[in-house]
Amino acid sequence: MVTEAEREARGASAAGERRQRDLTAWAGSVPDPELPVITLAELGVLRGVRETAPGGPVEVEITPTYTGCPAIETMATDIERVLRENGVPEVTVRTVLAPPWTTDDITPEGRRKLAASGIAPPRGGSAPGSGPVALALAIRCPNCGSTETTLISRFSSTACKALRRCEACREPFDHFKEL
């Protein structure tokens, strides 16, 4: 037999879970300021969303892709704006470093969207200390699909990308390098 108190508690926890899902979805829906084709959730930089009291202030944790990522402040401002638009009275966004973000945190959907927008996604299997990948695993040209691509520069338009050229279609393209 389920008592009234138990039923209420269950209802409250279901509502809490729903609220948590909504808050996480709102914060995660913010597009990356420098790669607006993917969201912060898809990039894997959203670490946690916590409501301190029902309907009260919300604390959000994000992690930078690179230590000096200049987009982190814009991300924080955007998250705050989106949550406020959805009725959250007070938002605190904190930056956390541990555990360090890696390109493995980019979701499959995020990788698909990067490729669709002309940025070769990172190869999987980043391990600690794997930085510049010594193995010459093929990086596919996002324009024509050829694997005949060569490195032009290790650093491109942002710290997280390298500049490559496709030997088949001759187009230069950005590659989200493994970290």
Next chain:
Amino acid sequence: MTRSEARPPGEGAQLAQLDSPLLPLADDALVLSHRLGEWAGHAPVLEEELALANIALDLLGQARTLYSELGDEDELAFLREERAFRNCQLVEQPNGDFAHTMIRQLYFSAYQELLFTQLAERGHPLAAKAVKETEYHRDHAEHWTLRLGDGTPESHARAQQAADALWRYTGELFQPLQGPEPVGAVDWDALRESWTERITRTLEAATLVVPAAPQHGAWTAGAGRQGLHTESFGRMLAEMQHLHRSHPGASW
């Protein structure tokens, strides 16, 4: 560095942890970041312009994180005098030609990668985060050392000149930094051994001669870690700090 509140100069700096062994690491990152930033608009090719700016940005991020652990980042960066900076003399050396900058990058990034590896193993979050970035910096510098050293007679001569000229600033890198863990627990002898092995391998692969000269200058009172800097550092600092000092509390 935009979030500083207007405060009388020096007030917060007294509260900052100026004796922390993390301060020299933060100063290394900030000073080298500024030096690399001086290449903006002057790099030999556009790709290098972007590469140097990106490396500078990584270093600036490290500096900001570490300064924030120790006190007010703006005060630490912009309101300290030359003698209060604890960066090694290597990073403050002027850019010189491109070979000079690349050899400075080679010497420093190999050091920073090894140091951050040790700190990351001891659980320092910034080091754990930044160590993979430093691998890219070192990789970049190694490739350029190979290209320049094993390139034309002109590029070879310039790379060798740079390797020789900067060698005297490398000994200071292995001076133990006293203080609490994790920096206080670093194995400096192991670090030096790995660094020497790595640099020797790279220089030799680039057909360059590993300098045989001492790894320090004639001055025995200390160097950057003791707050004693080379002549050009004062001018660099004046340029780096003048905007903040001229407009206290200004923000973008």
